[in-house]
Amino acid sequence: MATAEDFSQFDISTEEKDRLVAEVIRYVLFKTQQNSGCPIKRDELTQLVTKNHRQRALPGYVINVAREKLLNTFGYEMRELQRSRSSTNQGRASQQSALDSKSYVIISQLPADVYKKYIEDANSSHLTGFTFVVISIVYLAGGKITEENLWHHLRRLGLSENDECHPALGNIKQALEALVQQRYLQKEKSNGPEGNTLIYELAERALDGPISERIKEYISQVVQKDGTPADAD
């Protein structure tokens, strides 16, 4: 929470502070659309402030105020994500943690029923469905899955890796790649006895607390609603 005491340490007027906060909010709102939902790096927001101001702590303060305002005025949470490293790179993780960048995604704070009724866009529901299915498969496989295994499960749903003209998703491989760019998944090449294997792992956006909990909840609902024992194919 940014307080008035924090503001007093900076040698800028209230108008200037408001202008910087407005610029950050505006950037976040429009960049989200331009990025197709990919997280916005903290560095980009910092640059908006440091363009004209040298104070070290000012960018952090402005970003905090912008987050509060976005929540109170628009009902959107600017959720902070810390970039996660692949579990195969654990040895180097501690060295690189200082350099790991923070990023932000915008999440609506409306109640679920209101969001579903008034906000959910019918034109992009198929992408949401695809995202949920892929994340669920990777989660149920223990958080990590080989590319071959993932496509094996997706093929059962009629989604083939060679399909470039899917009526809803278009190029399915690119749709999967988009999930990597949006930081729901991360991919890593692994050298094994059979050569290079591509492994997909859950990334910070899918591992984020609220989203992870809701995914587990919905998976349980899907499996329980079905009721009948699963047939092994």
Add this chain to the structure above:
Amino acid sequence: MTEIAKLKVEKIMGNRADELALAPQDPESRRLVRSTYIRIKNDIREKQDDISSVDSNKFDMIISEVEELHKQVQKPREQVADGEALLDLAKIVKSSAKSCTSEGVTPSDFISSLLRKYSKTEERQGTSEPAALNSIFLKEIGFSVSPVFKKFQGCCTMLGPMQTEAKQRKVAVYRKRVKPTQRFKPEELENKGQEKTDTDKNISTMFEILTQKKSVKLESLILNKKSFAQTVENLFALSFLVKDGRVELSVDEKGFHLASPRNAPDVRSIMSGEEAYSHFVFRYDFNDWKLMRNILSMREELMPHRDFLNNSSPQEGKPTAIIDLAPVKKLARNYGLVEEQEQPFVDSPEIADGIRRCKPKLL
């Protein structure tokens, strides 16, 4: 037969069996062993869900088969095949163990549950095309799980034309002029056609609409009910057409503003003053857009909606932006295109004669 003799016979038989087992294999039997391993590996890959299932005995069957085949393995190639088969089995068991963390639900169970749920949907929808089924299936899933992500789509702004950044004026660099010699030949550039900007595309589309409709209401031409940004872009494109004299704005008896296509004025009429440029400020803000939306019905919009999110699927019933049209030249008095093609003081024979006549004759 005495006991000692029986023991001797058994020992000889045992030795013979060992000798047979260790006897060098011929290439044919080795090939057979390797092909059996390949078959087992394919089996493991295809039936991995069965193998990891608690109720199935597929794992026992396969591991027994591998165990039996292992006894025939002597050479490294077969050893590698044996190791790979065991590795595949171990991977499946590992992923099955991991899935126990998710209360025993495997990805296969999840997919099966989804498919079963969808089969109920199929009965409702009454369609049997697989591709269409997938789309409906994904949309239904997406709609029901939308509260999981609560995505924010972002605000659409005037992308494209407004992305053009002001270029900094380059510092002029003067270099020594080299006189061209007889052998000098300037480089010939291929005219591959310039890339069209978004504004050019909008201008082309608008002009094509005007050519077809002849005279339209200004509101119908520029308004986009879904997007204020695209309305302003349409107005921006219209301003170019008006500036070049390709579109005429007029007011009818009822006070409606009309736009109609026309030919651009030629150079002579501009030079002679017959046609003149004039400017006016078209004030248009968000409130004006809201008012305009109430006036027009949905069908009266002429310019197509430009969908940036889903470019692969053009909207039904709306014409897509027409790209391959004859280019609309942007003629303006400040551009180099407006050139005088006739030089009256050079080519006209009468004036040339006049000049000659004015020259005093040398006697």
